[in-house]
Amino acid sequence: MRDSIRSLLRHRKAAVGGSILLFFLVLALVGPWLVMDPTDLVGRPHQPPSRAHLFGTTGQGQDVLAQTVVGARETLAVGFAVGALVTLVGALVGVTAGYLGRRVDDALSLTTNVFLVIPGLPLAIVLGAYLPSGPMRMVAVLTVAGWAWNARVFRAEALALRNRDFVAAAVVVGESRSRIVARELLPNMASLVGSSFIGNTLYAVGAQVGLEFLGLGDVGSVTWGTNLYWAGNDAALLTRSWWIFVPTGVCIALVGFSLTLLSSAIDELTNPALRAPPAVAPFTPAVTAAQTEPLPPGVLLSVRELCVDYATERGRSRVVDSVSFDIAPGEVFGLAGESGSGKSTIGYGLLRLLPPAASISQGRILLGDTDVTALGADALRAFRWAQVSMVFQSAMSALNPVLTLGEQFHDTLAAHGPSSRASSYARARELLAMVGLEPKLVNAWPHQLSGGMRQRVGIALALALQPKLVVMDEPTTALDVVVQKELLQRVLELKSRLGFAVLFITHDLPLLLALADRVGILQGGKLVEVDTAQRIRTEARHPYTRLLLSSFPHLTAADSDGALPDAALAATELAPARTALRGGHR
Amino acid sequence: MSTPLLEATALSRTVPVGGFLSRARRTLLDKVSLTLERGEIVALVGESGSGKSTLARLLARLDSPDGGSLRLGGTDVLAGEKRASLAYRGRVQMVFQDPFASLNPVHTVAYHLERPLLRHGRATAADLTSRVHALLESVGLTPAESFARRFPHELSGGQRQRVAVARALAVEPDVIIADEPTSMLDVSTRRGVLQLLRGLTRERGIGILFITHDLASARHLADRILVLYAGRVVEAGRTSEVLAAPRHPYTQLLLSAVPDGADFLHTPLPVKAGAGPAPPRGCAFAPRCPHADARCHDTLPAEHLPAADHLVRCHLESSKGVPDDAAVPS
Numbered sequence: 001m002r003d004s005i006r007s008l009l010r011h012r013k014a015a016v017g018g019s020i021l022l023f024f025l026v027l028a029l030v031g032p033w034l035v036m037d038p039t040d041l042v043g044r045p046h047q048p049p050s051r052a053h054l055f056g057t058t059g060q061g062q063d064v065l066a067q068t069v070v071g072a073r074e075t076l077a078v079g080f081a082v083g084a085l086v087t088l089v090g091a092l093v094g095v096t097a098g099y100l101g102r103r104v105d106d107a108l109s110l111t112t113n114v115f116l117v118i119p120g121l122p123l124a125i126v127l128g129a130y131l132p133s134g135p136m137r138m139v140a141v142l143t144v145a146g147w148a149w150n151a152r153v154f155r156a157e158a159l160a161l162r163n164r165d166f167v168a169a170a171v172v173v174g175e176s177r178s179r180i181v182a183r184e185l186l187p188n189m190a191s192l193v194g195s196s197f198i199g200n201t202l203y204a205v206g207a208q209v210g211l212e213f214l215g216l217g218d219v220g221s222v223t224w225g226t227n228l229y230w231a232g233n234d235a236a237l238l239t240r241s242w243w244i245f246v247p248t249g250v251c252i253a254l255v256g257f258s259l260t261l262l263s264s265a266i267d268e269l270t271n272p273a274l275r276a277p278p279a280v281a282p283f284t285p286a287v288t289a290a291q292t293e294p295l296p297p298g299v300l301l302s303v304r305e306l307c308v309d310y311a312t313e314r315g316r317s318r319v320v321d322s323v324s325f326d327i328a329p330g331e332v333f334g335l336a337g338e339s340g341s342g343k344s345t346i347g348y349g350l351l352r353l354l355p356p357a358a359s360i361s362q363g364r365i366l367l368g369d370t371d372v373t374a375l376g377a378d379a380l381r382a383f384r385w386a387q388v389s390m391v392f393q394s395a396m397s398a399l400n401p402v403l404t405l406g407e408q409f410h411d412t413l414a415a416h417g418p419s420s421r422a423s424s425y426a427r428a429r430e431l432l433a434m435v436g437l438e439p440k441l442v443n444a445w446p447h448q449l450s451g452g453m454r455q456r457v458g459i460a461l462a463l464a465l466q467p468k469l470v471v472m473d474e475p476t477t478a479l480d481v482v483v484q485k486e487l488l489q490r491v492l493e494l495k496s497r498l499g500f501a502v503l504f505i506t507h508d509l510p511l512l513l514a515l516a517d518r519v520g521i522l523q524g525g526k527l528v529e530v531d532t533a534q535r536i537r538t539e540a541r542h543p544y545t546r547l548l549l550s551s552f553p554h555l556t557a558a559d560s561d562g563a564l565p566d567a568a569l570a571a572t573e574l575a576p577a578r579t580a581l582r583g584g585h586r
Numbered sequence: 587m588s589t590p591l592l593e594a595t596a597l598s599r600t601v602p603v604g605g606f607l608s609r610a611r612r613t614l615l616d617k618v619s620l621t622l623e624r625g626e627i628v629a630l631v632g633e634s635g636s637g638k639s640t641l642a643r644l645l646a647r648l649d650s651p652d653g654g655s656l657r658l659g660g661t662d663v664l665a666g667e668k669r670a671s672l673a674y675r676g677r678v679q680m681v682f683q684d685p686f687a688s689l690n691p692v693h694t695v696a697y698h699l700e701r702p703l704l705r706h707g708r709a710t711a712a713d714l715t716s717r718v719h720a721l722l723e724s725v726g727l728t729p730a731e732s733f734a735r736r737f738p739h740e741l742s743g744g745q746r747q748r749v750a751v752a753r754a755l756a757v758e759p760d761v762i763i764a765d766e767p768t769s770m771l772d773v774s775t776r777r778g779v780l781q782l783l784r785g786l787t788r789e790r791g792i793g794i795l796f797i798t799h800d801l802a803s804a805r806h807l808a809d810r811i812l813v814l815y816a817g818r819v820v821e822a823g824r825t826s827e828v829l830a831a832p833r834h835p836y837t838q839l840l841l842s843a844v845p846d847g848a849d850f851l852h853t854p855l856p857v858k859a860g861a862g863p864a865p866p867r868g869c870a871f872a873p874r875c876p877h878a879d880a881r882c883h884d885t886l887p888a889e890h891l892p893a894a895d896h897l898v899r900c901h902l903e904s905s906k907g908v909p910d911d912a913a914v915p916s
Contacts, residue, residue, distance in 0.1 A: 166688050168646075169688045172679060173757070188692055338774065451634075480634055481845075483633075484843065485842075485851065486857075492851060514847065
C-alpha cells in the first residue's frame with residue numbers, strides 16, 4: 001500500500017493532476033473566508049476586471065472572483081460526495097451480484113439494467129420536483145442516476161475474481177462468505193475502487209454543472225453551475241461580458257483535467273502494459289568478426305552472438321545473452337529451457353516481433369543473404385511469414401475469433417502479393433487438407449474447433465507462404481498428450497514432404513529429444529549446451545542439462561525408485577543447486 | 587476390511603446447458619466411485635474434459651454432486667447438509683493447479699497460513715507465529731521468518747506451490763486433493779513438490795488424490811491409478827499393473843502418447859482417425875477405439891474385474907475370458 005502511494009507520487013501525470021486538485025481543494029476550504037460575500041451587490045453590473053474587482057462584476061453587480069471561489073466549495077463537495085456514494089452503491093450491488101451469482105445476480109442485474117436505460121436528465125427533473133431543495137437533493141439525484149453503470153463494472157470484476165483459485169482456496173479453508181468478500185475480493189479491487197471514485201467524481205461535477213446551468217439546481221446557492229446559469233440569464237454573451245463565465249469555465253475544465261490525469265495515472269500504475277517502456281541510454285553494439293562472417297554452405301539460418309535487452313526501471317536487463325546457433329535446411333532445431341530462460345524471446349526475435357520494451361542490442365540474425373537484424377519496416381513486412389513464420393503457444397488467442405478460417409488465410413495471402421478471395425480459399429482448403437483437417441472447415445469460425453484443431457490451423461497458416469523456417473513456440477503445451485503426438489507426427493511428415501526447417505521451443509525436454517535433430521539448452525539467457533539429440537540424451541556434459549534430464553520421470557522401469565530420492569533431500573539440496581545454476585535474470 | 591478413509595460411491599454431476607429457460611443438462615461425471623486409504627496416493631488421469639477437475643471439486647465440496655454418496659471415515663457427509671461443515675474442511679484439503687492464482691496477491695504468506703490455523707482452532711494467538719514458521723519449515727521454505735513476511739509475487743512458482751501445500755497442511759488434514767499440482771511449474775521444481783507430497787503420505791499417513799495428465803509422474807508417485815474418460819472410470823487398479831499391462835484401449839492410447847524414448851514419435855498411435863460423436867448409449871470411446879464393434883456403439887460396457895483390484899470397463903474383456911490375456915496388440 002505504502003509502495004503504491006509512493007509510486008503514485010513519483011508518477012508525473014499523478015503529480016500534475018494531484019497538485020491541481022489539491023489547489024482547488026484548498027481554495028474550496030479556505031477561499032470563502034478570503035473573499036467578499038458573493039451575493040452582495042458590490043458594484044455596477046457588467047463591469048470588466050478592475051483593481052476593485054479583479055475578475056469584474058456579474059450582470060447584477062456581484063464580485064465574479066468571490067463567486068468563483070465560493071462556488072468551488074459546494075461544487076466540489078457535491079462532486080466528491082456523489083463520487084463516493086456512486087462508487088459505494090455500485091461496488092456493493094455489483095460485488096454482491098457477481099459473487100453470489102444465480103438468483104441474486106439475476107435480480108440485481110435486472111435492476112441495474114433498468115436503471116441504466118432510464119435517461120438521467122428526465123429522472124433528475126422528476127426527482128428534483130419532489131425532493132426538498134438544497135445540495136442534498138443534487139447528491140440524491142446524481143447518485144440515483146449514476147450508480148448503475150458502476151455496478152456493472154464491479155459485477156464484471158467480481159465475476160472474474162470469483163473464479164480465481166484463491167477464492168476457491170478460501171472456501172476450502174472454511175472461510176465464511178462475508179469474510180471472503182471483505183478480505184479476499186475487495187482488497188483486490190483497490191485500484192478499481194480508486195479509479196472508479198475519481199471517474200465518478202468527474203461524472204458528478206459535470207452532471208451537476210449541467211443540471212444547474214439548465215436551472216434545475218438550487219439557483220439561490222453559489223456554485224459553478226449556478227454561476228453559469230446566472231451568466232446566461234444576465235445575457236453575459238450578448239453584452240460580451242466574457243469575464244463573467246470564463247473564470248468558472250476554466251475552473252471546471254481544470255478540475256476535469258486533474259481528475260482525468262489522476263484516473264489515467266492509476267490505470268497506468270496498476271496496469272504496467274499501458275506504460276511506455278522506460279527510456280534507457282542508447283547502446284552501440286560491438287560488431288565482432290564472428291558476426292560478419294559470410295554464411296557457410298549448408299546453413300539456412302545463423303544466429304550470431306544475439307543479445308536481447310529489456311528496458312526496465314532499473315536500466316537494461318539482458319534476457320538473451322550472446323546466443324549463437326545455426327540451423328540447416330530441413331532441420332528440426334530445439335531450444336529447451338525453463339520459464340525466464342529467454343527461449344521464447346529468441347523465437348520472437350527471429351521474426352523481429354519483440355515487445356516494445358525489448359530490443360536486439362547486439363548480434364546478427366542471418367537467413368540466407370538477408371541480415372534480419374538490419375531490415376527496414378517494408379522489407380521486414382515482406383520477410384515475415386514468407387521467409388520465417390511462427391506457430392504460437394496459445395492456439396486459442398492466435399486466431400481471430402470474428403473471422404472465418406478462410407478469411408484469415410485470405411488476410412495472410414493477400415498481405416504478401418495479389419490474391420483473389422477465390423484463389424485464397426482454394427489454397428486454404430488445400431492447406432487444411434494438408435494438416436489433416438476437412439477442407440470444408442474453411443467456412444468455420446475458430447470457436448467451432450477444438451484446441452488441437454486450432455493448432456493445426458495455426459500450422460497451416462504458418463505454412464501458407466511456404467517459408468524456409470517455421471518457429472514453433474510451445475505449440476503443444478496446452479494440448480493433451482494424445483493430441484500432441486498426433487500433431488507432432490503430422491509436423492514431421494509435412495517437414496519431410498515440404499522441406500522447411502523448424503525451430504521448436506519447449507520446456508519439455510523428453511519431447512524435444514524425440515522430435516529434434518539438434519537441441520540447445522538455455523539457462524538464464526545463455527546457451528549452455530548445443531548438441532545432437534542423441535548425444536544430449538546419453539552423454540550430456542553441462543550439469544544443468546543433466547539436472548533437467550533427471551527432473552523428468554520416465555515410464556520405463558529402469559529409474560523406478562532410484563531417480564526420486566527422499567523428500568528431505570529434494571527440499572534442501574535441490575533448491576540451492578537450482579539457485580546456484582540459475583543466471584541473474586528475473 | 588476396515589472402512590476406507592474417503593469413499594465416493596456413484597458420484598454424478600450434471601450442469602445445465604443452453605439458455606435461461608433450457609432444461610437440457612450435460613453430464614460431466616457419471617457414477618464415479620473411488621476409495622482412498624490412509625497413507626495412500628491415488629492418481630486420477632485423463633484428458634481435458636474427462637471430468638478430473640469436476641471430481642476434485644466435488645470431493646473438496648466446492649460443488650455438490652447430483653447423485654451418489656460421499657463417506658469420510660465411514661460417515662456420510664452429503665446427508666443433511668447442503669454446504670460442507672467446518673469439520674469436513676478440517677479433514678479434507680485441496681491444492682490447486684495454478685500457484686499463481688491460488689494465493690491472494692494482496693496477502694502475505696503468513697496470512698495465508700494463519701487463517702486456516704485460526705479458523706480451525708489449530709493454533710492460539712500466542713503460538714500462531716511459531717506454528718506458521720513450523721509449517722513453512724515442514725515444506726522446506728527456510729528461513730521461515732523471511733518467507734512468512736513475503737507476498738506471493740515475491741516467490742517463484744515452486745515456492746508458491748509449497749506455500750499452497752503448507753496451507754493445506756495447516757488444518758492437519760487426513761486427505762489432500764492435489765489438482766495437477768505440478769503442471770504449471772518448471773521441471774526442476776516439479777520434482778521437489780512431488781517428493782514433498784510423497785513424504786507427507788509416509789510421515790503423516792495423509793491420503794492423497796493426485797490428479798494429473800502426466801502418466802510418468804503418476805507412475806512414480808501413485809499406489810493406485812484411475813483412468814477417466816468422458817466422465818466415467820474406464821480402468822482402475824494398482825499403478826504398476828495398469829501401466830505395465832493396460833487393458834482398456836484408451837489407457838493403451840494414453841500410454842503410447844507419453845513422450846518417452848527416442849522413437850516415440852515413430853510409433854503409431856492406437857487410435858482411429860476421423861472420430862465421430864460419442865454414441866448416446868454405448869461406450870464413449872467407441873468412435874476412437876481401433877477394436878470397436880457394433881455392441882460398443884449400442885450398449886454401455888459393464889465393469890469387468892480381470893484381477894483383484896483391477897477394474898476395466900470394456901466389451902473386449904468379456905470376449906477375452908481368461909484374465910491373464912492382457913496383451914492386446916497395439
